[in-house]
Amino acid sequence: MTEKRKAHIISHSHWDREWYLPFEKHRFYLVKLMDKVLDMFASNTGFNSFHLDGQTILLEDYLAIRPHRKEELKKYIKESRIHIGPWYVLQDAFLTSSEANIRNLLYGLQDAKEYGQVSKIGYFPDTFGIYGQAPQLLKQAGINAATFGRGVKPTGFNNTVSDAVNFESPFSELKWESPDGSSVLGILFANWYSNGNEIPTEPSEAEAFWQQKLKDAEKYASTNHLLFMNGCDHQPVQVDIPEALQMANELYPDVEFVHSNFDEYVQELQMSLPEKLQTIKGELRNQRTDGWSTLVNTASARIYLKQMNQVCQTLLEKVAEPLSVFAHLLGGEYPRDYLRYSWKLMMENHPHDSICGCSVDEVHEEMVTRFKKVQQTVEMIVSEKTEHIATEIDTSEAGLTKGDIPLVVFNTSGNKRDMVIEKVVEIEKVYFSNMHFSEIRDHLMAKEVPNFTLINSKKDVIPHTVKDMGVHFGYELPDQDFRQPYFARKIKVIFSAEQLPQLGYQTYFLTESQETDRGGSLLTNERTLENQYVQVLIHDNGSYTLKDKKTGHSYDRLGIYENTSDIGNEYMFKKPASEVPLTTEKLGAEIRTIEDSSIRSCIEIKHVWEVPQEAGQTFEEEKNNLVWHPDRNAARSNETTILEMVTHLTLETNARGPKVKVTINNQSKDHRLRVLFPTNLKTDHHYADSIFEVVKRPNHPEIEWENPSFDHHQQAFVSVSDEQVGLTIANKGLNEYEILEKDTTIAVTILRSVSELGDWGYFPTPGAQCLGENHVEFMLIPHQESVIDSEAYKIAYDFQIPDVTVQTDIHQGSVPLSGEFVSWGGDKSSFSSLKLAEEKDDIMVRFFNPSGTKSLLSVQSKKAHNYYQSNIIEESIRNLGEKASSQTVNPYEIFTIGISTGEGGR
Template sequence: MHKQVYVVPHTHWDREWYFTIEESRSLLMHDLAEILTHLEADPDFGYFVLDGQAIVVEDYLKTRPQDAERIRALAQAGRLKLGPWFTQTDSQVVSAESMVRNLMYGMQIAARFGGVMREGYIPDSFGQSASLPHLLNGFGIHSAVFWRGKTERQARDVNFVWTGPDGSAVNATNIALGYQVAKYLESDPVALQQRVQRMLARLGSNSASNNVLIPAGHDQMPIQKNLPAVLAQLEEMNPGDSYRISTIEDYIADTFADDADLEMYQGEFTEGKYMRVHRSIYSTRMDIKMANAAAETELTRMLEPLLSVASRLGFDYSPSLVAEAWKTILQCHAHDSMGCCNSDRVNADIKHRFVKAREIIHAHANMTLRLMANSVEKPDDEDLLFVFNAVPSAGTRLVQQELFVGEREFALVDVDGNDVVYSVLTIEDYDAQKIDRQIAHLNQHIPMFRVVIAFRARFEGLGYTTYRVVPGRSGTVVATRAPAGAAIQNAEITAEVTENGIRLTSRDEQKVIATLEESGDEGDSYDYSPPPNDMVFRDFAFEAGPVTIIEGAQRLAFTARRTVPATLDERERGITSRTAAFAGTVELRDGEGFARIHLEHDNDAENHRVRLTVITDLAPEYSIADNQFGVIKRELQHPEAANFRELGWQEKPDPIYPMLGFSALTQDHRGTFVATRGLREYEITGSSHNEVNVTLYRAYGDIGKDDLTRRPGRASGIKVPSPDGQLKQHLAFDLAVGFIDGEQSIVEASHATNLLNTVDCTFQVKKYNDFQLNPTGRSIPGSYTLLDLDPSIVLSTVKLMESGAGYAVRVANPTWSPVVVDTPVIHGHTAYLSRLDEEIGDRADTSVPVPACGSLTLVYLPE
């Protein structure tokens, strides 16, 4: 049969890697200008794909704004393919909302230039999330073209239908030989024919179609100007076959015109048999990955909900500031950037971007809180505490708050006039000149007190409440301490620090032990790899400290210590000269069915990995973890792992997996989950697969290395030292361990994860401030609730619509069964069904379905 070969010219543009953005942009100035000029001059060079990421255009136009019309003309003519992504995103360890905004901003930019490539083009990301069909469908995209992660276990043919558990589906094509397969095609006819026919033979072995998609490009590759002539040469040498410069759209339309016999697959692509997926890169530079998670959380679980409430009450949303924060974060989500498999100076740039994004978030949130708090009426001789709550359900939440007060004795009074019980954690003398620079300028000394309190705030849903701080009235319950070694207990869990770890027991007698594991790591920035002669330690010496009892919670302090090798050489020789010391607390809060674990540690060893290991008594059939909008079940052991080298795998398929917030094991009506704040890698071990191991960090010293135990062959990346990867710094970790009644209760793990990641968002109206503001001229109530949700679903975000016309509320159903819930109500607004792209659909009924492992977006327009 004759072949129809669709050759797609492109360049794969890594904005940063072992080079900085500034270095790649200098090259971009040359290469993109050349692409524009050649497309304009040569109509036979029909199309060019700009790597599926619109930020490349933004980068270019910052320096060459005069070329905007040239780009627009080519994009409108369909010859320069832009979008749909903002950056070529990772899909393993970035949040659902991050991927939504990546598509949102990428398509906005492409649309401004008159043309969006509505194809899910993902040429180089290290594995593909099972949620991608849902995400792509939410933007009207019904195809996906990707490289990494697929084997014949998912689908034999390169063309298949990829479905999501929510009912979404895309026509998918695997570019099995990679995006670089046709880079720099030869002009010599003999070499050209040999190369292309060898390529077609390999591709034809796993495709029933006569249509063949061949990407012609590579990393930072300039346009191959003679490509039309090269393809004409191929047609002369292969009569009957067609070789033409084409588009992904044309290939998809022609190849999937008859989809009757196509295979269907539901799930993720994370197998490194034919190409590397680096299935342990999820823990590379954990400091940066935790910074990313913090920024994502602060945007979606603090700033955007806060601004939605504020704008509902007449305050400014400032969407451009929100977009700036998002785009700063999304620059770090390109697969190499988020993988952190970069040079140290590039990783330093990435880390600084997260600092900048969080400064934008915090500054905007603080100003909004202050304006709102200043608009609540209060007596002149009292302060006011404004507390925002992003948890979309009624109940109480523990708030730990710093206050500056003029008297040691004060009462906290809620909006109904009731005194609120609180605990004083710390109190110290303070001076107002440390807060107010006008006082400092006058060299005045006004004594006051800095006090940290804890109390339970009550909310009716997502919104805010306020408290009067009344001086001169006693209202304190001072925190108390119990002797070291005492266990703590609430209505759901008992926690005890033993010499071996933290023992947790549920009300129904489920038991786990949480301990620490330290082992060697001879890997690089792409992959963990154990040394051939490793020493693995699980015998850290735990010692209980004092118990602190505060209003609404109990905290049990502990330490854990063990001597470990300082280097790989010491590990090889059996020497342990460094002490790995951890200080931490285990905390139980009233009303919570999980234990919070906080750990702090100063790393002083090299080339090693440290994990929190939770040992259960379960015998599960699979592990469970969350992904974008849903949950996924994963096998406990790959059938080809034991002899992966003999079978030709590019890397060993160990059960090291990504997660976004939690991993879990279940058996019948029992289960244990481990939730984290920004730690996004886990592995299941144990003789009965009963151990959940969450990587706290791994330390390495090279970008790439040859011949690793888990990854034979050439180095990934480049063989350059990366000493910052040793993470010799202070590290802090927050996790939660809890119990559920089997997989049917898995939504409880999602709720626990959201509670663990909830950000305190408060402001104290006080006499002395760093900056002065005029009165707002507004008056708002002392408490307000925007919305509350059914407990069977979770909130993804609430935000101002991109159009500014109303609000978008996105909820997710992280279970395997669809649910029907009452439509959330925003007073004064009417709810309409929508998609991820906020396209307005039909008016929502009083109840709405939320698909399994999927999301529902509602938009609310003013009545």
């Protein structure tokens, strides 16, 4: 440690691309900022350095308006004056998938290559909590330090307790360690990332400024290197920084003030650190605070955005990429450019103020359009790749006739899987070119739908149901010919596809038959669903009892809905302390069977619920007066409205639990709706899916916690067990839950209606009320032991992944009726992704170990020339030879295997 203090001043502007203004209005100010920065560098004013907020997308945003200034940008980046990366966007950490967090880093580092330099700092300035595996991801990317402003407990260096309540967190340097043991230097913005903002140049003002700022920084620093962030949200660049630092050096000769950057600051800091630093392990979630500013309830703001994100992420990483690898191995082109376009477009929705749903309505309207564009693009990729694979399958191998209809079912989940397939099939079509379109419909409807038998590739008869769908218009867009419209007679086929290959496909055939379907049922009576694994008994109030037939354990009163007011905002939930929640426990429900077969049965549960229409008038006064949400006390209005909810509870053959879809016709404002799952299990902790981790969390907060709510983030599931039995609730885009003390209840938020953005002013957001029709999906999975030991987590992951089934014809091909393109085995490993590398045609397959014990992993692929272990940014770190068998994956390790096919580069 040097005797003389050194103040590192880093000029920056934290740039939320969209927030209290929509994107284009914020970009208008970004262009002004960047113009000024470039002009200052060009004029040699002594302005040395500018940190571009850790996200390379700002380069794209700027150059879309100022393309002629790209070479200037390159010049100053190569000269290490403008510092970029390593991220593509400053994403929300908990609301974006594991793979999305990797791709964000991968694409940011790739973009930075074009400019010749990258800032190797894990930059999380304002992230709303950070997942525990972040140090492991950073280390694998060659990044050894991270900066952040939120998430650690309020104790100072050497465990001293802060007496300064105005600080986000009161210490600066620490060791941040992932569950696998990987660690990075953590640098906390103890006085926030604006502690060096707007530095005075006038002597008396500068003296007072630095007297306080130096004191504040020294209080939480472990060395004489003091960090001052010269900027804030959308802050214009301070043009007189050279003069301000000259004045500071004159006023404080015992301090060296330098216009610095993170590379220089971290390098000098690391040489001065004490031998021991406080170690923070795992997640950074503000658990040792009063709980009012965790921003966790952004996980339930505008749930429709989270659901669209889940669909797009899943389609990209668990469907389109694996299918594209399959097609590539059969000679098809890998759509690298389209996949990159789709990932980047989706990640435009991943900054915290975007995916968290905590912006003005215009921002989120634009997000919906982006998500739709991603989904449209990915669906085209999936369609093209499945068609290519289907044409390579030798469907003539089955020895059937031209009139039989092959259906190819793909499994891209990474696990052997049982699935109920629902596929609309064209049994006959007539092109407009062959008959006048006015005659085709009657021609097709006059024909009887034949009886069909469904068989697999071994010619085993598969139970199925068929529904006549009538005649529908369609069209084809041939590669060489003009569009071809037609009418087609369609049926819907429902069947169970069992033990599908891990990463491959299975072919089934519809053949005409004289036999008729023998029917069957999963209903033992009008209120009870049952298969080989579970029994579900539905009660008069619409709740249900779930029995695990393997353990004999039952869970009662599941599926009761809870409704409370919400007088918080897009960031935080709040209800008056005296308010008693409303529930459907004593509300009768209309119950009827809407589907019944041996493959799938469904019971509809309808609630017509009278609830308060909105918050009372006091709430408007509180918002207009900028009353902070913990201090609000507005009651609900006396006027009521109807909240109608239709629940479809479905049990499939071979399913480990029921699947539930709820349609909510929301006409109420300022409220929160949750579904409750009392487990009655005795435990002080639970598990939740997070980023490359099934994280263990306490059921009760620390003693500092004052917020009556103790909500958490989840990805695919939350689980409670007493290590003997357990209940896991899987979901699609429902990212918020709470474990209630009463009956150890899992409470999952399915709707939150709020009226304002919150934060530093009053920004009305009527769109955040989510009025109208809302849809949610979840699945209940009872099991033995914990969610990891029982492998229930794999069922929960599979629940998120849709089936992909394509209709083809009888033809010759190069591959058999069933096959795996990549196979693997691992007792505790979990599949994450399968793709081609970004800069070569090697196959990259990624796993992670969610358990605390070592796992043995084996991977095989046809056409493999060589295997190697890779890091997350697709660099080879260890050659594995011609076989990737019995690789040891350490506890909680993220493990990527590269497979060279010997086909060269792109």
